[in-house]
Every structure is written in C-alpha cells, then in structure tokens.
Amino acid sequence: MRYALAYPQVAFRLVVNGRESFAAALGRKSAGEMLPVRWEAADLRIEGFISAPTISGPDRHGQHFFINGRPVRSGLLAVMLERPYAGRLPQNRRPLGVIHIRLDPHLVDVNVHPRKEEVRLS
Numbered sequence: 001m002r003y004a005l006a007y008p009q010v011a012f013r014l015v016v017n018g019r020e021s022f023a024a025a026l027g028r029k030s031a032g033e034m035l036p037v038r039w040e041a042a043d044l045r046i047e048g049f050i051s052a053p054t055i056s057g058p059d060r061h062g063q064h065f066f067i068n069g070r071p072v073r074s075g076l077l078a079v080m081l082e083r084p085y086a087g088r089l090p091q092n093r094r095p096l097g098v099i100h101i102r103l104d105p106h107l108v109d110v111n112v113h114p115r116k117e118e119v120r121l122s
Contacts, residue, residue, distance in 0.1 A: 002064070002071045005064045005066070005071075005098050006066050006069060006070075006071055007069075008098075029055070030051065030055050030062075030096055033051060033052045033054060033055045034049035034050065034051055034052070034055075034096070034098075035049060035050055035051070035052055036048075036049055037049065037050055037099070043103060043104050044101070044102070044103045045101070045102040045103075046099060046100070046101050046102075047099075047100050048097065048098045048099040048100050049097065049098050050081065050095060050096070050097045050099075051095045051096035051097065053085060053088040053089055053095075055095075055096060056085075056089045056090070056093035056094055056095055056096065057093065057094050057095075057096055058092065058093065058094070059094060060078050060094055062094065062095075062096035062097070063078055063081060063094065063095070063096065063097050063099075064097065064098045064099070065077045065078075065097075065099050065101070066098075066099070066100045066101065067101045067102075067103070067108055067119060068101070068102055068103070068105060068108065069100075070110065070116065070119075071117065072117060072118065072119045073113075073117050073118050074118065074119060074121075076121070077099070077101075081095060081097050081099065082094060082095060106122075107121060107122040108120075108121060108122070109121075109122075
C-alpha cells in the first residue's frame with residue numbers, strides 16, 4: 001500500500017486466486033471523497049489529498065506522508081494535518097491524508113530511525 005501511495009503515477013493491482021484484493025489504498029469510498037491539496041514556495045512543494053470532514057479514521061493509520069519519495073512517520077506532520085480539522089471531526093477521529101513533500105534533501109535528517117521512517121526537519 002505504501003508504494004501505491006508513494007508512486008501514484010504507477011498503477012498497482014493485487015489479484016489473489018483470480019480475485020482482486022487490492023485496488024484502492026484507502027478504500028473506494030474514502031478515495032472518492034478525498035480533496036486535492038497543492039502548495040508551492042521557493043524550494044518547497046506540497047501536494048496530495050486530504051479527506052473531507054465527512055470521512056475520518058480512528059487513528060493515524062490513514063495518514064501517509066512522503067518526503068522526496070520516501071515514506072516517513074512524523075508526529076509534527078500529523079499534527080499539522082489534524083489542526084485544521086479541530087472542531088470539524090467527531091471526538092477521537094483523525095483525518096485521512098496522503099501528502100507528498102518535496103524539499104532540499106539537506107533539510108531532512110533521515111538518520112533518526114534505523115529503518116529511515118522517522119525524519120527530523122530543519
């Protein structure tokens with residue numbers, strides 16, 4: 001699923017015993033209600049999709065962040081995604097999101113976690 005979200009220009013399809021078992025990473029209903037986001041300034045570009053307030057999840061498993069094509073986990077990015085939804089989602093619900101961030105690699109420290117999942121941003 002992470003590769004399907006990391007590379008949206010590539011189609012991924014999983015067929016098991018002649019039956020399609022993976023087509024939409026966040027589910028067809030959620031995918032249909034995602035809203036595009038795009039912002040660019042200087043050497044920073046952010047683009048992806050976020051959920052409308054009508055769709056949410058019980059935790060952060062539906063939040064996917066990619067920095068320069070690398071899947072990452074970041075509490076800071078999760079909080080920044082969640083902040084605009086304050087008061088718009090039911091209690092204990094989280095927005096869904098697939099956010100791609102492009103920036104100068106020198107501004108990202110990937111040596112925070114052995115699997116390079118967690119990053120530190122300058």
